[in-house]
Amino acid sequence: MxxxxxxxxxxxxxxxxxxxxxxxxxxxxxxxxxxxxxxxxxxxxxxxxxxxxxxxxISGRGTVYSTSVVRRKPERGGDYNVALIDLEEGPRMMSRVMDVEPEEVAIGMAVSAHVGIIDETPAVVFYNKEQGDKAW
Amino acid sequence: MVASLRGSAAVVGVGLTEFTGMPGLNHMEIMAKAIERAVLDAGIDKNDIDGIFSANFVELLTPLTIAEYFGLNPTYMDGTNTGGSVFVNSLQSAAAALHLGLCNVALICYGSNSASGVFTHPPAMRTVEDVYKPRNPISPYALVAARHMHEFGTTKEQLAEVAVSARKWAQLNPAATMQDTLTIEEVVNARMIVDPLGLLDCCLVSDGGAAMILVKSDRAKDFPKPPIYMLGVSSRTDHNIISAMPDLTVTAAKEAAAAAFTMAGVTPNEIDVVEIYDAFTINTILFLEDMGFCPKGEGGNFVSNGNIAPGGSLPVNTNGGGLSCVHPGMYGMFLMIEAVQQLRGECEDRQVADAKLAACNGNGGFLASQVTAVFGTEETL
Structure with a gap:
């Protein structure tokens, strides 16, 4: 202090x-x-x-702490994942796991962070599979 | 210090509106009918009210509106907003204000036309969660339910037991909105809203108003109805947005309930009737665990086989709860009034025999604010 x-x-x-x-x-x-x-x-x-x-x-590595599927009509964009991710460094954040079907995202799944775009807004999202040098 | 609030305040009047069929009334007009009925129940003049405790989701200056609307000249006002728990929080504030003489007749009240009217919130602070478009308020509770299922093996069927038990109580309450028989299968197979929560895991969206009048206990017998005493109350919070909740399976009700029971000098196994904020089926399981009615992780088993339904070992949400009786945006008033009416013995077909002690837990925000209260009859003082 x-x-x-x-x-x-x-x-x-x-x-x-x-x-x-x-x-x-x-x-x-x-x-x-x-x-x-x-x-x-x-x-x-x-x-x-x-x-x-x-x-x-930070490493960008994280683990799915909890996960849900927001149900949405296909004509309005379809279902999407909303998850809580525990970052390797400690903090927890809300995000989405993008490369797995929303209902297939599982608690405990290893994920890595990327800066993506959601509805034209830059946002940290997560991928389950390796995304090479795009990962943070 | 806070132990001195035990038994210091008493509820001497309550008022409820109907819960459906009020199109064309705004939230103040619905609230006004509840206040009128509470004033009548307490046998007071409305001008006796000098403490106003109220909050809602549609305006920011609620106590001022109420004072103006009813022509009151309060000496104490509290517009704290902790979400739907706020009225149980107000019980603590009102008891403290009455104890200190800051006011003499406290009114806690709420009204909403959230079913029939246009329900618009004042602007909320932007958060880092907004971009992910959680469907609030359902998404945070879905995330909590998913984690509880993962850690403890809680099942969709166990969540459904909560909804079915609430419905069975509602069927004993003519004022409750939902009266049709409900089965476990119907709840489990209902349309998913935010997995793992389906439509019937979610509370109603109702109209409704409720009001409660409190005075210091030393004059509580001067009113026509048997006074119901506040024996304990405690308020806690540990986050606001769901990603900041330390452990999704343990709410701040654990600390709030422990403190409220300590103030009241009672243990959970002495409680005759429990009223808890069931905005979603997972809430009832979480709060029964956190309040100490069963061990952590055992809530799913505890609510199974009709254990909290009429005829079960613990009467929970005896009016039908937010799931089947009424949920007009904020439910905290309604659970306290059901507790008071149970302790007065006014509940007819759903009356819990010989009820002397009731515990309430108000929930606010996304499981963020937890306020537990214990009420008792005169013999528990």
């Missing part, structure tokens, strides 16, 4: 996160004081309260 800065930096962490996604980069925060990874992006580490957060690249 003693190294924390009270200065407000612009843009804020959510904007930085989204700007990184626009560049095709998936970055999350890590606390320089307690070492824990923080997601979603915040002004303060929600573990120790420090504002000493840095943006870091």
């Amino acid at each position: 003693e190294n924390s800065s009270n200065e407000i930096t612009n843009p804020g962490p959510m904007q930085v996160y989204e700007d990184n996604l626009e560049k095709g980069e998936f970055r999350i925060q890590q606390c320089k004081d307690c070492g824990k990874h923080v997601f979603y992006p915040r002004q303060l580490c929600h573990y120790c309260g420090s504002s000493n957060l840095k943006w870091v690249a």
Whole structure:
């Protein structure tokens, strides 16, 4: 905490996160004081309260913690997966597993992160199969 | 310190509207009928009300609207919004305010036309989940159900037991919306909404209003109905969006219930009737576990074979619950009023014999806010 800065930096962490996604980069925060990874992006580490957060690249490897299928009529785009992914670094995030049929996504499945596009918005999505150098 | 709230406040009036057939009424007009009935039940003048506790999903300045609408001049207002649990949370706030003399007659109230009207929410904060288009509020509960099934082997049939039990209670309650017989097979085979939850795993969307009047216990016998005392209450939260929930199979009701039972000085096995927020079938299983009515992971077995239905070992959601009685956007008021009416002995065909202690658990947001309350009759004081 003693190294924390009270200065407000612009843009804020959510904007930085989204700007990184626009560049095709998936970055999350890590606390320089307690070492824990923080997601979603915040002004303060929600573990120790420090504002000493840095943006870091991560392995992109994760595990499906839970999964569901949102049922949607085919004419409106069809069914889609909504899952919770535990990142190797610790944080959990909502996402979609894209390369497996929605109902075939299983808890415990190994997945890797990619910056994809959902409805014209850059978003971190996950693939079950190896996607070579596109994986983060 | 909080132990001093045990038995400090009493419910002296309750009011409910009908739950269907109110097209053309806005949420305030529905709420007004519930308040009118609660005021009549308590035998008070509406001008006696000097504490207002209310929140909803359609406006931000609810206590001000209520004060204006009813011509009240409150000395204490609380518009905290923790989702559908908020009215149980308000029970805690009202008891504290009454205890401190910040108000003398507290009104907790709600009204909604979410079935017949246009139900629009005030803008919510954008979150990192939005882009994935979870179908809220169903998706978070589906994710929780999937995880519970994975960890504990909970089955679709066990989820269906919750819906069927609720329906059996509803069939004993003429005011309940759903009266047709329901089978396990019908629930299991219903159209999927968000796997693993199907249509009949989800609560109703109703109209409805409810109101409750509380005073300090030392004057509770000055009112016409037998007072029902607040013996314990506690409120907890551990997340807001579902991806921030620490463990999808354990809710903050574990801590809230433990604290409420400690304040009340009772244990779960002493409770005669349980009213819990069954927005989805998985809720009933989770909260029975977290409140201590069965071990973690045993909820599916516990609700099976009619154990929480009429004639079972533990009467749960005796009005038919949010699944089969009423769910007008927020349900927290309705579970407390059912508890009060059970303890008054007013419930006719669905009356739990000799009910003296009732436990309620309000749920808000995506399993985020949990508030447990224990009510008792005079002899439990």
